[in-house]
Amino acid sequence: MKNLSNFVIKLRIVSLSLTVLGSITIGVGPLRAQSIPATSLPTAKEQLPSPPESLPKAEVKTPQTSSQSSVTETVRLGDERYGQADYQGAVEAYSQALQAYQLNAYALYNRANAYRQLKDYDSAIADYTASLKIAPDNRFAYLYRGIALYESKQLEAAVADFSQVIAQNPKHALAFQKRGESYLAQGNPSAAIQDLEKAASLYEDEEKFRKVSQVQKQLKRARAAKSKQ
Numbered sequence: 258m259k260n261l262s263n264f265v266i267k268l269r270i271v272s273l274s275l276t277v278l279g280s281i282t283i284g285v286g287p288l289r290a291q292s293i294p295a296t297s298l299p300t301a302k303e304q305l306p307s308p309p310e311s312l313p314k315a316e317v318k319t320p321q322t323s324s325q326s327s328v329t330e331t332v333r334l335g336d337e338r339y340g341q342a343d344y345q346g347a348v349e350a351y352s353q354a355l356q357a358y359q360l361n362a363y364a365l366y367n368r369a370n371a372y373r374q375l376k377d378y379d380s381a382i383a384d385y386t387a388s389l390k391i392a393p394d395n396r397f398a399y400l401y402r403g404i405a406l407y408e409s410k411q412l413e414a415a416v417a418d419f420s421q422v423i424a425q426n427p428k429h430a431l432a433f434q435k436r437g438e439s440y441l442a443q444g445n446p447s448a449a450i451q452d453l454e455k456a457a458s459l460y461e462d463e464e465k466f467r468k469v470s471q472v473q474k475q476l477k478r479a480r481a482a483k484s485k486q
Contacts, residue, residue: 328357332364339371347371362391366398373401378409396425400432407439415439430459434472437479446483453479 335350351368355361369384385402389395403418419436422429437452453476460468 328354328361331357332361332367335364335367335371339367342374344371344374348375360391362388362395365391366395369398369405370401373405373408376408378405381405382409394425396422396429399425400429400435403432403435403439407435407442412439412443416443428459430456430463430465430468433459434468434475437472438475441475441479441482444482446479446486449479450476450483 331350331354335347335354338344338346338350348368348371351364351371354364355368358364365384365388369381369388372378372381372384382402382405385398385405389398389402392398399418399421403415403422406412406415406418416436416439419432419439422432423436426432433452434456437449437456440446440452441449453472457469457472457476460466460472
């Protein structure tokens with residue numbers, strides 16, 4: 258009887274233990290590992306060495322700001338004088354800028370334009386050529402060098418420059434017109450007529466009717482020259 262009582266007591270103790278354990282593993286679900294707080298470990302970025310500091314400004318090798326500013330101001334002065342039709346003054350300003358920086362394609366190109374306005378075609382051609390060595394894609398330099406070449410009777414070279422412009426822009430009316438004039442001066446009215454007709458058509462598309470009228474007069478001369486051949 259005593260043994261039976263002890264057995265019952267032990268059974269109750271086991272039952273109570275199971276009840277308590279069940280409340281932990283079953284009643285609240287299985288326990289999960291806690292995530293590590295974000296601040297507990299350094300991030301990958303924090304673990305990398307920090308980049309070196311940039312060099313002090315004084316150690317960076319750049320052109321002198323005052324020199325750059327001086328060239329820019331002198332070129333701007335040249336532009337202002339050119340806009341006022343003071344072409345000699347423009348030449349002087351661009352020349353001053355080029356003394357400070359000889360590879361300034363813009364100053365070379367605009368000084369060439371000023372020389373061309375002064376009818377100093379040899380100087381203009383030289384400057385256009387120099388600017389094209391620095392900026393070979395400037396089709397306006399080809400165009401205006403072609404005009405200077407035409408005015409100085411270098412017709413074959415002028416045709417080559419106008420052709421270069423047309424190759425870059427097949428709808429450049431002025432290039433066709435000027436090449437047509439050059440062909441006519443060379444004694445090739447057939448080629449001149451072809452270019453001048455193209456120029457007239459392009460000017461019509463652009464609604465530049467004064468230019469159309471001008472080209473029509475040139476066409477009349479070219480057709481008259483052809484009729485005499």
